[in-house]
Structures are given as C-alpha cells and as structure tokens.
C-alpha cells in the first residue's frame with residue numbers, strides 16, 4: 001500500500017546510547033560509523049548527535065532533492081555558527097536573500113573568461129614554486145602537504161589581491177591556520193564555552209582574528225585610496241553593484257567575502273593535492289602515465305601557455321578520482337525550515353539533513369570496487385558518465401555549488417602537471433596515511449615525498 005504524506009513512516013533510528021545517542025560513535029570514528037550506516041540502512045537514517053536529530057540521506061536522488069529540487073526549504077545548519085566566528089557573514093556561512101545577493105555580486109569574478117586570466121597567474125606562481133622546490137636538498141624528503149599549503153595560499157592571494165600582499169603573507173597564513181585549528185577543536189568538543197568567555201582558546205582566536213582583519217582591511221583601504229581599477233578578484237568585488245539597487249559591498253562585507261574565499265579557496269585545494277600525491281606514490285603506473293601526458297603536452301617551457309592545460313585529459317581524471325576517494329568536504333549539513341517528505345519518510349522542521357560526499361563516493365552500488373584508485377572511471381565515455389549526477393559531488397550541488405569549482409580544478413591540473421613533469425618521485429617508506437575527518441578530510445600526518 002502506498003504511504004501518503006499524511007501517514008509518514010518513522011525514519012529508521014540507528015541504535016545509540018541513552019542520552020548521548022550516536023554522538024560518541026561519530027566523535028570517535030566518523031568514517032567507519034558512516035560505512036556501518038550505509039551497510040545497515042537503505043534510504044534515510046535517523047541519528048542523535050550532540051543532542052540534535054540528524055537525518056543522513058543515502059541515495060543520490062534524495063540528495064538531489066535536498067540540495068537542488070527543494071533547496072529553498074533548507075538553510076545553513078547550526079554547525080556553520082562556529083565558522084561564522086572567523087568567516088563572518090560571507091558566502092559560505094550566510095543564508096536567504098542576503099546570500100543570494102552576495103552570490104550574484106561575486107559570481108562574475110569566477111566566470112569562464114575571468115578564469116582564463118587567473119590561469120596565467122596560477123602558471124607563473126607554480127613555475128616559481130617549482131624552481132624553489134628544485135633548490136631543496138634531494139636527500140631529505142619534502143613535506144609536500146606544507147608545500148601545497150604555501151603555494152595554494154600564494155595563488156589565492158595573488159588572484160584575489162594582486163601584488164598588494166608581497167612579503168606580508170607569513171603572519172596571515174599562521175593566523176588563518178590558528179583560526180582553522182580552533183574551529184576544528186570547537187566543532188569536535190562536547191563542551192563549548194561561549195566566545196565571550198576569556199578561555200585561552202577564545203583569547204587566541206580573538207587575537208588571530210584581529211590579525212586577519214587588520215591585514216584585509218589594510219589591503220581594502222590601500223586599494224580604495226589608490227582608486228585603481230585592478231583586474232583581480234578584489235577589484236571585481238569592489239566594483240560589483242547590485243543589479244536592482246546599484247548598491248556596492250560595505251567594507252565589512254568585503255572583509256567577510258575575502259576571508260571566506262581565502263579560507264575556502266586554499267586549504268581544500270592543498271589537502272586534495274596532498275592526497276593526490278599520496279595516491280600517486282602508491283600507484284607508479286598512474287604516475288608514469290601522468291608524466292608522459294604532461295611531458296608530451298607541456299614540453300619544456302617554464303611557463304606553458306594556458307590553452308595547453310585544456311588538453312591534459314588524464315591529469316583531470318586523476319584529480320577527479322582523487323576527489324572521489326578523499327573529498328575535502330566529506331560531510332555537509334542543511335537545516336529544514338519546514339517538514340520535508342522524502343519517499344515515505346519526513347524530515348521534521350528544525351532538524352538537520354546530513355549529506356556525505358565521502359560515503360556517496362564509496363557506495364558500492366554506484367562505484368564497483370569503490371576503494372580502488374582508478375582514474376579511468378572518469379575517462380571520456382567511461383563509467384562515471386552513466387551515474388546519477390549526485391553520486392559524485394566533491395563541490396556540493398544545487399545553487400550552493402562551490403563558486404570556486406572551476407578555479408580549483410584548473411589550479412589542481414596546473415600544480416599536478418607541472419610538478420610531475422619536473423620531478424621523479426618515490427614514496428617515503430613506512431608512511432601510513434589514513435584520513436582524519438576534521439572540518440576537511442585531511443591526511444592524519446603530513447605527506448612526505450622524495451623528489452628527485
């Protein structure tokens with residue numbers, strides 16, 4: 001008998017502890033808990049985490065419903081409040097009409113034609129980074145995780161602020177790291193003191209935030225005083241006008257968008273690159289094919305032409321497969337404004353829908369032998385093209401799709417192709433890397449590699 005919206009079935013509740021529900025399982029080992037949930041449930045599963053009702057959505061078609069078809073019913077979940085402390089009310093954390101307006105203002109800065117101009121900057125920065133890596137003592141392994149943090153920070157800075165930041169990045173980088181670390185810590189902590197309390201972590205967080213603010217307001221001020229029309233992302237954001245009202249962004253909004261693009265735009269890419277190098281170190285056959293492609297297509301030019309990178313099809317496949325196995329945004333959440341009906345079930349108003357790209361990307365129903373690294377899944381005409389579009393979502397989906405997705409894919413292709421073209425590399429023996437699911441899915445230790 002068909003169950004109607006008037007008599008919904010209760011969503012299966014996953015067994016948990018009295019009072020704590022599933023909180024401890026999620027805190028202790030979120031990834032293996034997710035796999036257990038996938039094995040034991042079919043469509044939706046009800047969890048109690050941190051005293052809240054949360055509903056994990058398991059099927060791609062239902063994920064599409066939440067993120068795209070019925071997206072207006074969902075807003076940012078309480079988890080974003082922690083990020084707001086340092087990101088402010090920027091694109092990632094804001095909601096409703098305010099978010100819609102900001103997205104409209106920022107979108108042109110990421111259009112295809114703009115990206116072509118930014119690509120030239122990415123190539124030049126990568127070339128000087130490679131030259132620095134070549135100075136490295138070849139007997140010592142390179143901490144490639146850190147090297148990627150440095151270069152992605154430089155690229156986002158150059159594309160966002162142009163040359164205004166030369167020589168000023170060190171303090172900013174460590175302040176952002178501190179804020180990221182403290183936000184992670186707070187998210188995982190069962191006890192959260194309000195930010196107004198002068199705990200040691202709160203004091204550190206405030207100090208780091210002040211450092212970031214003084215840097216960003218300084219750059220904005222300098223730019224306004226010079227009254228220059230610069231061709232970088234900040235220039236675009238400064239001149240962006242609302243179509244309806246003609247209004248421009250306030251300094252506070254500019255600050256929030258800059259910090260958001262800065263944070264969302266470098267750590268995710270750096271972590272993905274570290275995973276990619278780790279995977280390649282375990283798969284010499286894939287590395288060899290990648291090297292052949294980059295050496296053939298790019299040749300020896302120190303700064304290859306931007307158009308050349310469009311022909312790197314296998315490089316893109318490697319990047320996509322790495323993002324499948326280790327999507328930095330491994331879990332996303334949305335809060336339901338009104339009850340939402342999914343098949344015979346209902347997500348009640350005020351509760352949270354959880355979506356895990358990590359789990360969807362390893363669902364054996366869609367990805368045969370899901371733990372195997374196989375870039376040919378993404379070959380033109382290959383198996384990925386037969387799948388539901390929401391079976392693969394490293395950049396999210398619907399109107400809140402990552403605004404920097406094309407930027408990130410281009411950056412990763414450039415970094416990867418130029419790196420493997422320039423070096424032979426071998427893994428450091430006995431390095432056992434496993435995923436550490438913080439705000440992003442990081443390797444549990446720095447990835448090190450011998451570059452020859």
Ligand code: HEM
Nearest residue numbers: 091092264265268269329332394395396400402403404408
């Ligand atoms: C491998 C790299 C990246 C990954 C995996 C990634 C992933 C994501 C995901 C999954 C979301 C959606 C979150 C949600 O719906 O809850 C998102 C949003 C966002 N990303 Fe990215 N991202 C990456 C790189 C970048 C870059 C390079 C930039 C900017 C230069 C950027 C800027 C943003 C912004 C501003 C948002 C918020 C968009 C909105 O809600 O309107 N990201 N990203």
